[in-house]
Amino acid sequence: MSATPSAETVTQALxxxxxxxxxxxxxGGRDLRVLEGIDVEVRPxxxxxxxxxxxxxxxxxxxxxxxxxxxxxxxxxxxxVPLVGLDPxxxxxxxxxxxxPWMTVAGNIRAVLEARGLAAEEIARRIAAAVTTVxxxxxxxxxxxxxxxxxxxxxxxxxxxxxxxxxLLMDEPFSAVDALTAESLRAEVVDIWLSHxxxxxxxxxxxxxxxxxxxxxxRVVVLSANPGRIHxxxxxxxxxxxxxxxxxxxRLVDELHDIITxxxxxxxxxxxxxxxxxxxxxxxxxxxxxxxxxxxxxxxxREDLIRISAExxxxxxxxxxxxxxxxxxDFVDTPKRTVVLEAEGRRFVAALPAERTAIWxxxxxxxxxxxxxxxxxERAPExxxxxxxxxxxxxxxxxxxxxxxxxxxxxRWAQAGDLFGYDDxxxxxxMGESG
Numbered sequence: 001m002s003a004t005p006s007a008e009t010v011t012q013a014l015x016x017x018x019x020x021x022x023x024x025x026x027x028g029g030r031d032l033r034v035l036e037g038i039d040v041e042v043r044p045x046x047x048x049x050x051x052x053x054x055x056x057x058x059x060x061x062x063x064x065x066x067x068x069x070x071x072x073x074x075x076x077x078x079x080x081v082p083l084v085g086l087d088p089x090x091x092x093x094x095x096x097x098x099x100x101p102w103m104t105v106a107g108n109i110r111a112v113l114e115a116r117g118l119a120a121e122e123i124a125r126r127i128a129a130a131v132t133t134v135x136x137x138x139x140x141x142x143x144x145x146x147x148x149x150x151x152x153x154x155x156x157x158x159x160x161x162x163x164x165x166x167x168l169l170m171d172e173p174f175s176a177v178d179a180l181t182a183e184s185l186r187a188e189v190v191d192i193w194l195s196h197x198x199x200x201x202x203x204x205x206x207x208x209x210x211x212x213x214x215x216x217x218x219r220v221v222v223l224s225a226n227p228g229r230i231h232x233x234x235x236x237x238x239x240x241x242x243x244x245x246x247x248x249x250x251r252l253v254d255e256l257h258d259i260i261t262x263x264x265x266x267x268x269x270x271x272x273x274x275x276x277x278x279x280x281x282x283x284x285x286x287x288x289x290x291x292x293x294x295x296x297x298x299x300x301x302r303e304d305l306i307r308i309s310a311e312x313x314x315x316x317x318x319x320x321x322x323x324x325x326x327x328x329x330d331f332v333d334t335p336k337r338t339v340v341l342e343a344e345g346r347r348f349v350a351a352l353p354a355e356r357t358a359i360w361x362x363x364x365x366x367x368x369x370x371x372x373x374x375x376x377x378e379r380a381p382e383x384x385x386x387x388x389x390x391x392x393x394x395x396x397x398x399x400x401x402x403x404x405x406x407x408x409x410x411x412r413w414a415q416a417g418d419l420f421g422y423d424d425x426x427x428x429x430x431m432g433e434s435g
Contacts, residue, residue: 012080013041014167014202015065015087021073021227022060032381033227034060038074040221040230042167047193047203049217051210051256057228058206062169065204066090091165095172097156099144105131106140109159116163130158133192150181157189161198168193170205174212175395183244186216194240208395210256214249215242222259226379232259278369280401281409284325286360286416290348292322293331293341297349301341308339329363361417369393369410370419373429377420383431387422390429 020038023031034057042048042065050058063069064076067086076083078090099108106127113123131137134154144152153173160168170189174182193200207213213220217236224231234256238248295312296303305323309316323339326332331345341349348359364370373390377383387407394403411422411429418432 013043013077014079014089016041016077017061017065017074018077019074020061020064020071020076022057022064022069023072036227036229038228038230042202042204044201046218047205047216049213049220050204050206050223051213051220052223052225052228056223056225058223059171061228062171062204062206066092066169089166090169091160091163092169092171093156093160093173095176097152099152099155101144104141104143105136105155108155109162112159113162126162130162133161133197134158135188149177150185153177153185161200164199166199166201168200168203170203172206172208186212190216190240208392210253211244214252214256215244220256222256278398279328280398281406281413282321282325282328283405283409284322286413288322289326289329289331292326293345293349296332296339296341297346301346302338305337305339328367330366357418361419364413364417364419370414374419377429377431384428387427387429
């Protein structure tokens with residue numbers, strides 16, 4: 001006669017980190033601590049999100065919980081038992097679908113099932129069930145090159161679900177697809193989880209998108225950075241289905257945004273510090289901005305926007321973009337339709353080349369984004385930070401923007417002021433000699 005499971009057994013966490021810390025060994029023997037004192041668990045029947053700024057170790061923590069990385073400190077439990085190696089009840093979906101390009105959708109799924117030693121009949125059943133679940137029925141024989149970005153990610157999700165995990169780990173799963181596809185995929189993943197058509201009990205996701213985690217998660221674990229520590233755990237009791245436009249959801253988005261940017265510090269007494277938002281950089285080159293300043297200086301320091309467009313033979317929208325960039329740097333002001341050269345703009349135009357570089361650098365350091373990046377580089381080994389880390393900062397600060405474009409603009413602006421440069425080989429921002 002079998003024993004009835006106790007309540008404690010029934011509610012046993014699927015995975016748990018206790019006092020987990022992690023250190024990476026850097027070239028030259030230097031240690032880089034990415035996690036410290038992490039206590040977190042994923043219980044049956046919930047979606048948990050890890051959210052936080054660049055450098056907080058979200059993806060590293062997820063890999064530790066999966067057994068892909070062994071933590072240097074603390075312990076990881078799977079259903080209450082110390083985890084050794086990979087957790088067999090876990091499947092992972094990464095940012096890119098990571099499909100084998102020489103295999104069809106069915107072939108990609110079959111590869112992981114054969115590795116588990118399943119019989120041919122069971123493999124066929126699971127392939128059919130997985131592609132149907134994610135809406136890819138009829139595309140089993142398609143190759144990745146024949147699929148859209150969203151369909152590739154569906155194939156990756158199908159492959160993960162085919163091993164029938166109790167816990168699905170998702171690392172930035174929707175960031176590589178367009179906004180509409182991402183919204184559709186989020187809803188589909190939640191529907192799959194709610195439907196109980198699969199053995200899937202819980203989901204742990206890593207994301208930089210605040211709206212995404214509020215839409216999907218029951219609990220949001222907010223991490224602080226350098227090293228990653230748990231800052232806040234926010235319960236999300238909004239009923240499902242959730243609406244991105246609902247006032248309650250938007251209020252929770254604002255609350256999380258305040259926590260991420262430091263406006264809400266529940267462990268610190270006194271008034272909250274004023275936070276200056278990070279503004280997206282207009283897509284204008286340094287040479288275009290300098291050309292505008294010289295144009296205005298030659299015309300007495302002021303000109304009408306429409307006349308600037310006509311005389312320079314530039315499309316009106318393009319002129320507005322360049323003017324906005326110059327205004328962000330406090331080189332010009334824009335009363336109504338007039339563009340006026342400010343004192344800093346006059347000083348820049350009158351300066352020698354080396355002085356212009358110094359003035360440009362000075363103006364950049366008045367922008368929070370550049371100050372934040374310089375501060376990160378000053379703390380980093382060899383004064384370098386990875387491109388992906390910068391993109392994560394941008395994604396949190398301006399999720400609606402074209403991040404690649406903003407990244408390219410900030411590099412070009414920084415190079416014009418000899419603030420920092422970009423190493424194409426290592427894909428890192430590198431502090432300049434004057435930075």
